[in-house]
Amino acid sequence: MTIESIPDLPEYSEASLDNAFALLERDARSEAAAAHLRLENDPDAWENFRLGWLGRKQGRLNQISSKWLKSAPPEARKSLGMRFNAFKAVLEALFASASGSGPSDAALAAEAIDITLPGTRRLTGAEHPITRTLNEIVSVFAALGYSVGVGPEVETDYYNFESMNFPPGHPARDTQDTLVVANQDRRQPRDRLLLRTHTSPVQMRTMESQPPPVRIVIPGKVHRNDAADATHSPIFHQVEGLCVDTNVTFSDLKGTLDHAMKALFGSSVKTRFFPSFFPFTEPSADVQISCIFCGGKGCRKCKQSGWIELLGCGMVDPAVFAFAAEKQPAYDPKKISGFAFGMGVERIAMMKYGISEIGQFYAGDMRFLGQFA
C-alpha cells in the first residue's frame, strides 16, 4: 500500500467529501469480507487488514491524514475531521468484530451439530404384561364392589396352611413343595416362616381384622418349590377373591365368575364348573371357559375339547371360618357363608396375549416387553 493509492481530493465540498469517504468505506468492507474468507488458510489475514488500514506508518488512515487533513483549508477541517473519525470507527469495528477473540470458522464447523438429525428417542416406561393383567383382573372385581388387599410374602405356617385347613401331613406343607425360611426349629411349628404359596393368608388376616360382610381381592406374588418349565415358574402371581355375607350361595359364585370371565375375555365366552377339591373350600370347583382361540369348536390349544381350565373356586369351608371366628366371632359358619376363588395371573396373561413360554415374562428381553409398550 503506497501513498499513491489515496486519491487526490478534487475539492473540499460536502458532496466531494461524502463521495471520497463512501469509496473508502466500500473498499474497507470488501477487504474485510475477503480477509474473513481467507482466514481459513491464512491466519494473518486480519493482521494484514489491520496493518493496511490502521498501521501507524503505512496504514491508509495515516496517509489520508497526511494527504487530506494537512492540506485542507481551515473552513473544511471540522467537516473532514468528523468524517475521518467516523471512518476510523468503522475500520476499528470491522477489525474488532472479525478478529475478536471468537472462535474461527474451522473451530465452529468442527463443533457444529446437524439440527436436521432425529433426536435421541427416550424409552418411556410401560406396564409389564403381568402387572397389566393383574390390574385388569382387579378392576373387574373393583367394579363389583370388591376392595383390594395386600399382605406379606413371608408368612407363618399358621396363615399359609393351618388356618386354611391343610391337615398336618399334607404334601403341600413339605419342603419339596414349599420354600421355607431356614433355622426355624426353635419356633412353634405354626409360627415357622415360609414363602406364601398362595395369597389366602391375606384373606384370613382380613377376616381376623374385620367382621363380615367382606368382599376383597388379593393380588400378589406367590412361591412354590417347583422346577421351571414352559408353563411353571417357582415365583408367579395370583389373584384370589373372597366374598362373605349372609346367604351367599354357589349361584352367587357362578354368576360372579361368569361375569368376570366375560369381562376379561369377551362377552361371548361361556363358563362351566366341574367338581374339584381344595382343603379350604367345600364344595370346590374348577372353572373352564369356552376356548377363546376356536370359540369352542375344538383346536390344538384346547386339545380339541373346546374348553380351557382357568381357575379354582368353592364355598369357604366351615373349618376356615372357624379359624377366623377365633378372633372375629361373627364368622360363625351357622350364620354366614361365603365363596372364594383363585387364579394364576401368568396363565391368564399367556392366554390373552398368546404367549407360550412363562419365562418370557421374567427374561427382561426388550424385544418381548416392547410389544406391550
Ligand code: 2NL
Ligand atoms: C387356584 C384355586 C382357590 C381359594 C383359592 C380361598 C381363600 C379363603 C378361603 C377359601 Cl380365605 N378359599 N381361596 C379358594 C378356592 C380356590 O385357588 O387354582 N388358584 C390358582
